[in-house]
Amino acid sequence: MRYDVRRMLIARGWAQDGEWFMRKNNVLWTETAGRASGLDGPDGRYVVEFASDVPARVIVAACEAAANTGPTQGSAA
DSSP states (O other), X not given: OXXXXXXXXXXXXXXXXXXXXXEETTEEEEEOSTTOEXXXXXXXXXXXXXXXXXXXXXXXXXHHHHTTOSTTTTOOO
């Protein structure tokens, strides 16, 4: 299991949904075979797959960006 990713997501307000899923703002992160994982956007608009060797911080950054909760949220465009 990617406990490293789970801990970081929980610290950022993500909720565990069952054994394999984490959710925030209609975005879903899930673990797949081995230590691989995936990110599903709201309403299935996109899917991103992460190989097992992708660093936790990269996965968490992508999850936060997808959930619109990253450091640029609310900033002027």
